[in-house]
Amino acid sequence: MNQKYHARIYVTLRPSVLDPAGTAVQSGLAHMGYTDVESVRIGKYIEVNLNAADETQARSQLDLMCDQLLANPVIENYRIELGEGS
């Protein structure tokens, strides 16, 4: 448990799921004059600092956290980038 890791987690809606917030932002941008925007999708970006024995353990912990709390696997995908923390 003595190694520190820094994880960046990207949670995005699955492509088949409608994104009303993204559509609202696109519409807002169009009203502001940004008419060249074709689509906007909004997701979450989560930074986690954690301690783990090794990278494999850190990654498996993060996978579990995403499945159980950080993402909704029914409608969302997630991607984890793991690096060493300071």
Added chain:
Amino acid sequence: MNQKYHARIYVTLRPSVLDPAGTAVQSGLAHMGYTDVESVRIGKYIEVNLNAADETQARSQLDLMCDQLLANPVIENYRIELGEGS
């Protein structure tokens, strides 16, 4: 206006700004048994498809969109990754 671009925008709270949502998630994770998590910060991840004449124009448009709508420059930082779209 005939080149398509795909932008990934990461909006994060400035380090000096408290993140109550991140603290709540960290607390929730601790209650679920993930006690090795030291900190959680939550930001936004925005994907934008847009048309622009060239990369410089696309980037300047995206900078304006971030300053005016997508991020709150008082409390948030943003980072833009720009690639060619399909």
